[in-house]
Structure formats: C-alpha cells, structure tokens
Amino acid sequence: MRQIVIRACVLSLCISVSLQAEEVVSFAKQSDGVDVLVGDRLIAEYVHTEEPLGRPFISNIKTLDGIQVTRNYPVTKKDQQDHPHHQGIFHTFSQVNGIDYWHMKGITKHRQLTHEPKGKGKPRGFVAESVYLATDQKTPLLKEVITYQFVVSDLGLLIVVDATITAESNNVVLGSKEEGGLAVRMSSDLRVETGATMVDDQGRNGGSNIWGKQARWVDNSGMKQGKWVGVTLMTHPDNEKLYHWHARDYGLLTANPLGPLNTAPSQTLQKGDSKRFRYGVMIHSHDSQKSYQPAAAQEAYNQLTN
Numbered sequence: 001m002r003q004i005v006i007r008a009c010v011l012s013l014c015i016s017v018s019l020q021a022e023e024v025v026s027f028a029k030q031s032d033g034v035d036v037l038v039g040d041r042l043i044a045e046y047v048h049t050e051e052p053l054g055r056p057f058i059s060n061i062k063t064l065d066g067i068q069v070t071r072n073y074p075v076t077k078k079d080q081q082d083h084p085h086h087q088g089i090f091h092t093f094s095q096v097n098g099i100d101y102w103h104m105k106g107i108t109k110h111r112q113l114t115h116e117p118k119g120k121g122k123p124r125g126f127v128a129e130s131v132y133l134a135t136d137q138k139t140p141l142l143k144e145v146i147t148y149q150f151v152v153s154d155l156g157l158l159i160v161v162d163a164t165i166t167a168e169s170n171n172v173v174l175g176s177k178e179e180g181g182l183a184v185r186m187s188s189d190l191r192v193e194t195g196a197t198m199v200d201d202q203g204r205n206g207g208s209n210i211w212g213k214q215a216r217w218v219d220n221s222g223m224k225q226g227k228w229v230g231v232t233l234m235t236h237p238d239n240e241k242l243y244h245w246h247a248r249d250y251g252l253l254t255a256n257p258l259g260p261l262n263t264a265p266s267q268t269l270q271k272g273d274s275k276r277f278r279y280g281v282m283i284h285s286h287d288s289q290k291s292y293q294p295a296a297a298q299e300a301y302n303q304l305t306n
Contacts, residue, residue, distance in 0.1 A: 025150045048110035055108035057090035063285035071185045079188045086185035095175025102179035125149035140168040156284035164276045167269035176264035178246040182279045186251035196222030207249040214242040219294040229285045232294040236278035
C-alpha cells in the first residue's frame with residue numbers, strides 16, 4: 001500500500017447504517033490519484049494519471065471484507081486479456097465528435113481534484129474535473145465534473161457517482177453508440193461465463209437478455225471466497241430518462257444515458273450546454289445469495305440522494 005496521509009470522512013445516513021469508529025472512510029491523495037480506505041483497509045484506487053494517457057477511473061474495488069469484485073488493474077496473467085481499456089469503474093463515451101474515448105482513441109485529461117466537505121453528518125468524497133480533448137490533444141471539447149461519494153452501509157459500500165458534462169466548444173456531437181456511460185468491469189472469476197449471475201430489475205438474466213434494454217439496475221454477483229459478492233449498478237430516478245444497458249457475460253455492466261443504443265439520434269451541445277448523469281454502485285458481500293436483494297440497494301441509493 002502506498003504511504004497514507006489520511007483525511008477522515010465520517011458518514012451518516014437516514015437509512016439503516018452500521019458504522020464502527022474504526023470503519024470511517026478516508027482518502028489518501030497520491031501523485032496519480034487517490035486511495036480510498038475504510039478503517040485501515042485499501043478498498044479502491046482512483047487513478048487520474050497513467051501512461052499512456054487515457055482517462056480517469058476507479059480500480060481494484062473491494063468489498064468491505066476485502067474481496068475484490070472488479071478486474072485487476074493492471075491486468076494480470078490470471079485475468080482474461082480482452083478489452084484492456086476496461087479498468088474497474090469508468091465513465092466515458094465512444095462517440096464525441098466522432099472520437100472514440102471508450103477505446104481510448106481520444107484522451108480525457110485530468111484537470112484538478114478537490115476534496116469536498118459535505119457538512120456534519122453527510123457523506124464525504126471528492127470531486128474530479130477532466131476534459132475531453134479533440135484529436136489535436138489540445139482543444140477542449142467537453143469538461144466533465146464527477147462527484148464521488150463513498151458510503152458504508154448495512155448492504156455494503158455504496159459509491160455515489162454524479163457526473164456533469166459541459167461543452168467547451170460549439171457543435172459538440174454526442175453519438176448513441178453502445179459503449180458509453182458508467183461502466184463496471186467485473187473480476188475475472190465473477191463473470192456469467194464462469195458461473196456468476198447477471199440480473200436486472202425486470203427479472204431478465206444474462207447479458208444477451210439485458211443488452212439494449214431499459215432497466216433501473218443490473219446486478220452481477222457470484223460466490224467468491226465463501227461469500228456471495230458482486231456489484232449492483234443503479235441509475236437515479238430523477239435522471240432525464242431510464243437508461244439502456246450495454247451488458248456482456250464476460251463481465252461488463254454499462255448504464256448508457258444516450259440510448260436506445262446505436263439508434264438514438266445524435267445530440268449536439270453548444271458551448272456552455274450541460275448534461276447531468278447520476279448513478280449508484282453497491283459493492284456487496286453476504287453469506288448467501290438469499291441474504292442480498294439488489295432492489296434494497298436501489299432503495300437505499302434513492303433515499304440517500306433524494
């Protein structure tokens with residue numbers, strides 16, 4: 001673990017929460033990002049600088065009891081080698097003025113990072129600002145500001161993601177390609193292909209049945225180290241519309257706000273125009289599958305953010 005410089009962020013919720021004194025969330029700022037800790041355990045790493053430069057992301061996310069649920073970053077020999085640009089949890093779009101930021105054909109460059117106090121009794125986190133650069137790698141097309149909050153709850157670790165993009169040039173065109181929005185790449189041993197489950201709030205199972213459909217949440221879970229662990233990716237009820245899903249059995253969940261996928265008309269932003277996208281991610285670990293209900297995670301997220 002990198003050297004820790006802790007800034008304590010004690011969390012409190014109006015929903016049921018168990019939070020011991022040693023279970024506070026804290027952050028350690030590093031030269032390449034931020035370590036996220038619960039007590040003395042490193043549970044996630046926010047990375048805003050890497051080589052070659054691509055985009056900011058959250059990597060190596062673990063449950064509160066230390067079980068990793070996202071694919072290793074960097075990818076190891078134990079992981080499947082496909083899609084090396086899937087780095088844990090990331091937010092991006094594949095068609096901005098025709099530039100494919102999803103596959104990192106374009107650069108999303110970090111501008112600044114700000115820890116944002118929320119007041120007594122409120123969840124704490126940080127705000128990250130980055131910019132989508134044109135092909136000259138100098139001209140800004142979009143500014144993206146994402147607020148991340150980390151909440152310890154009875155259901156697990158809730159990561160609240162509130163993203164706003166703002167055009168910094170005129171005639172910025174957003175396409176409806178399937179690869180866009182907030183994405184989670186699961187640990188290699190938590191794929192549907194290796195026996196895990198993927199289900200949405202409509203009862204659909206597996207990537208082939210969920211892909212392209214609208215849903216409030218999608219959960220990907222399985223048995224690992226004797227626990228039922230996984231990720232529930234959720235959308236906010238106050239979003240402009242119900243998001244469509246780019247979901248794959250090899251371990252990818254993506255809530256896409258620009259659907260229907262690949263067929264929706266492009267959207268054009270003029271300088272100063274903004275769009276807001278809200279998501280929740282519950283990182284959970286329980287003794288059995290019956291002990292966890294993704295719908296309860298959605299309700300907890302709704303209560304916290306309304």
